[in-house]
Amino acid sequence: MLFKFILLALLGTLSLSAATPLPQEGPDKGASDRLVFCHFMIGITSNRKGAADYDDDMKLAKGLGIDAFALNIGVDPYTDTQLGYAYESAAKNDMKVFLSFDFNWYNTGQASAVGAKVKQYASLPAQLKVDNKVFVSSFAGDGLDLPAMQSAAGNEVFFAPNFHPGQGDFNAIQGALNWMAWDNNGENKAPTPGRNVSVADGDKAYVDALKGKPYVAPASGWFFTHFGSEVSYSKNWVFPSDLLWYNRWQQILGLSPRFVEIVTWNDYGESHYIGPLSSPHTDDGASKWVMDMPHTGWLEMSKPFIAAYKAGDKSVDKYITDEKLIYWYRPTPRDVNCDSTDTTMQGSPNNASGNFFTGKPNGWETMQDAVFVVALLKSPATITVASGKVSEKFEAQAGASAFTVQMGVGQQKFAVTRDGKTVMEDTSLKDIVDTCICGIYNFNPYVGTVPPEKTIDKLQSDGLAMLTQGLKVPCATNTLGGSRSPAPRSNDTWLFMYTAS
Incomplete structure (x- = not known):
């Protein structure tokens, strides 16, 4: 199964201050250029029996204004089976999907294998294409041999990986995803006195490193994980969350990036899911803190914000259709x-x-x-x-x-x-x-x-x-x-x- 251990982002010369002003990514993009993605964990869906098991997720996400699922994959034996189901369901429900390679499981020496996997799915109807290129992303992956990956893919690739400023080669990619959607101390833990790297600090680091290339800005509502010795992937920490889901969407409207990625649809183990608890998945042990804790209210809240973002509007007000x-x-x-x-x-x-x-x-x-x-x-x-x-x-x-x-x-x-x-x-x-x-x-x-x-x-x-x-x-x-x-x-x-x- 996939269990993400978030890598430290090197934020270079950033001042560690929550007061960092919001950067501006570049020229304002029209509504047709703006896309919203949502990270989806394939590693906990081995129990799905067919494409129909993905239909409810696809329909619900599309109804919110989400354009594509970023399908997080590792090297599990059931990965291709589940990807086949997901691509089939997406095509049937007029959704898009794309591969997001998880480098907790892949390694940067596997550029040809990554490219071959891209080629395997590139021509399917549900594959997301941006600027007429096959869209691909990652979790981590700094140091991947990009020419080798592109060659093995056999298609032009729009690669927007989760490279980190100061580590990955930002000159060789088409865009980049920032995963750190929570204020932190710069060392993958909650802020401490005198060490607070805000989400806006991360935005600035990526926008600066990308030098005008498209930015995939993260939006998340929470982070809490609490695995103990009952499993081999023990981890136990929180990032400050509180009003994060509301505040981050307000920041997104101000930042106006070309892409937004919601973290996540179904990563129950890290508590940042917005998809239903009932969405079919296997239990990695997270049920101890996930049972009786629905998050679909966050899903509902995002709809008018997504509409405002796609319209390039700085205010959500006129996109509220249902009072709640x-x-x-x-x-x-x-x-x-x-x-x-x-x-x-x-x-x-x-x-x-x-x-x-x-x-x-x-x-x-x-x-x-x-x-x-x-x-x-x-x-x-x-x-x-x-x-x-x-x-x-x-x-x-x-x-x-x-x-x-x-x-x-x-x-x-x-x-x-x-x-x-x-x-x-x-x-x-x-x-x-x-x-x-x-x-x-x-x-x-x-x-x-x-x-x-x-x-x-x-x-x-x-x-x-x-x-x-x-x-x-x-x-x-x-x-x-x-x-x-x-x-x-x-x-x-x-x-x-x-x-x-």
Whole structure:
């Protein structure tokens, strides 16, 4: 399977400051030149039986305005089978796809093999082409013999790899993808005092290195991973995320790059998925922090931002067609102590990656104990958020706006009112608790919407296969979906009451 260990980006002479102004990539591109990609992990889809198993992903992504899936591949024996299904489904659903070579599994001495794989899929109808060239990307890969790769590909290749400024040969590529979509310390961990490389810093490094060539700017909502000794790929850290999904899309509108890549559709192990939990996949052990934690609200939030980006607009306001709230929060306060039962406290983990820490994930102090709310409105309204015993009201203007409320243990309630009348309201299916769910530290967010989604997004059986591996306490399965009953209506009461099942 594929498990990414993010490589350190060399950011050269950047000042380590979150205040770096947004760079401008170059001449403004028309709507037809702007494309949105989404990173898709083939390494966890070995259980898919045919092209039809990809159809829901393709349709959902296309409906958002995503143009192509970047199919992350390694050297698994089922890779070609799954690529065949994905290309077939994409063609049937009027989507595009392209290969993204993962150099945790490939090595830079395999240029001919990389080119041969490109050639294998280059002529298929769903293959993305940019400027009449076969579009190809990567995760890492600095030092790849590009002439050898191009020769073996047998086609003109638009290569936009995840090379790093100061490492890869930016003169020999057609564009570049920046993977670091989260503020960091320059050494692949959360920022520390005096060492903060912001996402905007990364934008500047890439735009400068590309010297006018197209930039693939990353957009991500979160990063948390918590693999312990129960697996061989142990890693345990977070990057500060909080309001990142909202703030990054605002940056994207200002930066106006030719390409955007959402990180990711289905990398559940690193908690930055926007695709459904129900999207068929195998369990790499991430189900411990992914179960009952849907992120499809982020998927819904991205739609008007994608539309604004493609139009070259700096504001999302006129692209809001459906009023809604999107909210997210971690399921427990950050100071809850789970050391006695957490999976990372046990055994002798493999720390060859240098990314493993015991107990709370490295960087946990950078996360706010808060509930984050984004309002997408057509006209001004009052937003009320009740987090446990904490309650706050906000005056939201038309358009997109974001609010932060101190986290409170208990139910999470949200309402929108205008002129004293309730427009919409709901109580989340996920309470905030001060206990260790499944016995572990869980820094993955629950994402919900108001109005709520019609169906509850749940992991399928294959996605739950490793749930109990390494756990020290019982762990109930797919607990969302308790009974809802109408509550008395008035201008200051909630429409729904929630009772846990």
